[in-house]
Amino acid sequence: MSRDKDRYLSILLISPSILAVLIFIYGFIAWSVRVSLSEWKGLNPDYTWAGLKNYINLFSDPRFHVDIRNTLIFTGVFVVGSILLGFFLAVMLDQGLKGEGFFRSLFLFPMAISYIVTGVVWRWLMNPAEGDRLSGFNLLFSYLHLDFLINKWHTTENWGIAAIALAAIWQMSGYTMAIYLAGLRSIPDELREAARIDGANELQIYRHIILPLLSPVTLSALIILGHMSLKVFDLIIAVAGKQLPLDVPAIYMWQTTFDGLFYGRGAAIGILLLVSVAVLIIPYIRYTLKTETQQ
Amino acid sequence: MNKKLYTLMTLLVAAALVLSACGPKASKVEVFSWWTGGGEAAGLEAMIKVFNEKYPNIEFINAAVAGGAGTNARAVLATRLQAGDPPDSWQGHAGQELIGTYVAGNQIKPLNDLYQSEGWLSVMPQTLIPLISDNGNIYSVPVNIHRANVLWYNPAVLEANGVSVPTTIDEWFAAMDTLQAAGVTPLALGEQWTKMHLLETVLLGTLGPDKYNGLWTGATDWGSPEVTKALENFQKVLTYANSDSASLSWQDAAKLVVDGDAAFNVMGDWAEGYFRELGKTPKTDYGWAPVPGSVGVFQFLSDSFVLAVGAPDEEAAIAWLKVAGSKEGQEAFNPVKGSICARTDCDKALFGEYLQSAMDDWASNVVVGSLTHGVVANDSWKTEIDTALGLFVQNGDLAAFQNALVAACKNSGPCK
Known part of the structure; x- marks a missing residue:
């Protein structure tokens, strides 16, 4: 009896948030899907059925090709870079050096900064001006007589987006370090000792003991960083504004919808973004839920 | 005792609400723009001052939205218009940017009568009018003029x-x-x-x-x-x-x-x-x-103001447009903003050397419109x-x- 009452009460208590999520998340997703299947162009809603026209046009749209290419490069550089650098920092910190707390905070701090701030600062650092107007990293390289390192950063033809990924790596590698460090600390020392007794060297210990035990951490990092890079918007806007060589789907969506009033096309891009993130996230959520209930 | 007090308070609140609704309703005009900084904001302030002197009984509400050279403001405006909550008047680049978006959506009104009654047709360049019109209807009041070429x-x-x-x-x-x-x-x-x-x-x-x-x-x-x-x-x-x-x-x-x-x-x-x-x-x-x-x-290119369809207070909005198109209003705005008047009769002494030469060209040249703006x-x-x-x-x-x-x-x- 009292158990039933508890149950009703709990349902009653969570119902406002369920309702809000239903309306403001799933309701609007459904509405966006409907808009993406319409002819809506201009300020006034127009729900004339267009079928998959908006999606089909996107796949033959040269700008969307640029977007997909940029997203792939960005994701590749950003995810691999953050994981490698984060793992390296975590292993270094795990050696029990003095002042570990200080370095841990130091590497984590960039994560607390907004992408806009990172973007503005890196815009200065990655200044591609030449000749007398050298500045930022390029000026530093010139002082250090490392002139071969001077480059055009985010204005490099075709690969500029990779320079933006460097700023993102700077921002997120501390976070990757933190989760790897937690993972390393959870591996019992007995395992390493046992391996040493069996004659394994340090490299073999990492290869055969540590890395396999850290694979769930790597998976989490992959998913979290991966879905962030699919949605990247503010960092690019802060570094370069709306310029086609650094275009990504989120910027195209914003520009075509609010500057160009192509609501149908904008909604289609939004839905494609949602689907690509979902493909990454949903298997992961199912996997974690399953392992958690098993435990 | 407690209950009595509660009833009394409820009554008081209700009475206050009723009274406030019946009170003399001051007229007000809400003007939406993206002029939030630099010479633009200062120019707008100067023009608001002219407006307040001419229409002391109309309250001016400056609904400016900052950021992105108008990108943010226009997104906010689009949302308000779609929700049926238009400001009385808003800023927009004169020409197709306004016409293509808001005339097509039936959200702004033609202003031909105002142009006639205020005599603007004779003080603005002949070649300008078709560029800010659609099917013979003029849709906005240009306040300033910039030159692109x-x-x-x-x-x-x-x-x-x-x-x-x-x-x-x-x-x-x-x-x-x-x-x-x-x-x-x-x-x-x-x-x-x-x-x-x-x-x-x-x-x-x-x-x-x-x-x-x-x-x-x-x-x-x-x-x-x-x-x-x-x-x-x-x-x-x-x-x-x-x-x-x-x-x-x-x-x-x-x-x-x-x-x-x-x-x-x-x-x-x-x-x-x-x-x-x-x-x-x-x-x-x-x-x-x-x-x-x-x-x-x-x-x-030109910043201009429009009259909203369904403006909450159309008379006040027209009063604002009259100031925006007046010699006094434009002479207050433009020297501060660093642009020239859309009118050709502004006092040249108010402007610097470059702007004076632009005023001469504006009055004598063939006028064509900008794409980017x-x-x-x-x-x-x-x-x-x-x-x-x-x-x-x-x-x-x-x-x-x-x-x-x-x-x-x-x-x-x-x-x-």
């Missing part, structure tokens, strides 16, 4: 290299060849939108005003050889520009000219206000001329052109660029 140059750099100010595109190429050979960056260029700004002036300079106007009415074929020639000129102009253009704002690019790091820059005449801010002197630190090929043509093409068309331009700058494929421009005119412009 201005070639800024560094007089000392030109003199040192024996180059005179070019008046035709071919002379311009010859001048830039000389400069390039001398190791000077001939042209300062900035991020993507400044390239569109350059494109529109080169189109005008190559095609001339009539054919240029025809691009936007469907009379000039975007696929024609003349347009190909104009695009080739544009492609050639780009080869004279600084290599780091993608990372420069318009200010950065303009500054290269006054600092002597580049010879020419094509930018609207708001650059002049920036040069003054930098403490530069006209004619010694910077000179100006129409973009080569467009002598005698004034490529304009919303006069000649609606927003959808403009973003399609912007995308095509961005791809062209990246891949240099001129034929694909022209095809995309033809397609853009068909999809979003008047071309059939």
Whole structure:
């Protein structure tokens, strides 16, 4: 009896948030899907059925090709870079050096900064001006007589987006370090000792003991960083504004919808973004839920 | 006791609500803009002061939204309009940016009667009116005028290299060849939108005003050889520009000219206000001329105000528009903003040397509209052109660029 009452009460208590999520998340997703299947162009809603026209046009749209290419490069550089650098920092910190707390905070701090701030600062650092107007990293390289390192950063033809990924790596590698460090600390020392007794060297210990035990951490990092890079918007806007060589789907969506009033096309891009993130996230959520209930 | 007190309080609150609803209702006008900083905000304040003096019983509500040169404001405005909650009047670039978006959506009203009663038709240039009209209806009141086709140059750099100010595109190429050979960056260029700004002036300079106007009415074929020639000129102009253009704002690019790091820059005449801010002197630190090929043509853009359909207080909104179009209002706004009046009868003594020369040209030249700044093409068309331009700058494929421009005119412009 009292158990039933508890149950009703709990349902009653969570119902406002369920309702809000239903309306403001799933309701609007459904509405966006409907808009993406319409002819809506201009300020006034127009729900004339267009079928998959908006999606089909996107796949033959040269700008969307640029977007997909940029997203792939960005994701590749950003995810691999953050994981490698984060793992390296975590292993270094795990050696029990003095002042570990200080370095841990130091590497984590960039994560607390907004992408806009990172973007503005890196815009200065990655200044591609030449000749007398050298500045930022390029000026530093010139002082250090490392002139071969001077480059055009985010204005490099075709690969500029990779320079933006460097700023993102700077921002997120501390976070990757933190989760790897937690993972390393959870591996019992007995395992390493046992391996040493069996004659394994340090490299073999990492290869055969540590890395396999850290694979769930790597998976989490992959998913979290991966879905962030699919949605990247503010960092690019802060570094370069709306310029086609650094275009990504989120910027195209914003520009075509609010500057160009192509609501149908904008909604289609939004839905494609949602689907690509979902493909990454949903298997992961199912996997974690399953392992958690098993435990 | 407690209950009595509660009842009393409820009654009091109810009474207060009823009374406040019955009280004398002050008239108010809500004006929406993206003028939140610098000379624009100061100019708006000056114009509000004129308004308050003329209409002391109308409360002015300044609903300005900051950020992104109006991008944010327009997103907010779109949301409000879709929710049926329009401000009484709002700012927009005169021409197709307003017409294509808000007339098509039936959200703004024609103002022909106001133009008649206020006598504006006789004080604004004849060639301006068709550019801010649709089917004979005038839809906005231009407050200020900026010129897009201005070639800024560094007089000392030109003199040192024996180059005179070019008046035709071919002379311009010859001048830039000389400069390039001398190791000077001939042209300062900035991020993507400044390239569109350059494109529109080169189109005008190559095609001339009539054919240029025809691009936007469907009379000039975007696929024609003349347009190909104009695009080739544009492609050639780009080869004279600084290599780091993608990372420069318009200010950065303009500054290269006054600092002597580049010879020419094509930018609207708001650059002049920036040069003054930098403490530069006209004619010694910077000179100006129409973009080569467009002598005698004034490529304009303008901030203007509209009358909302379903304005909460239409009379107050019209009062605001009267001030916005008046000599007094425009003379208050423009010297502060660093632009010239849309009216041709403003007092020249209020303006600086450059602006005085612009006022002369405004009153005498052929007026054509700017693409980048919303006069000649609606927003959808403009973003399609912007995308095509961005791809062209990246891949240099001129034929694909022209095809995309033809397609853009068909999809979003008047071309059939």
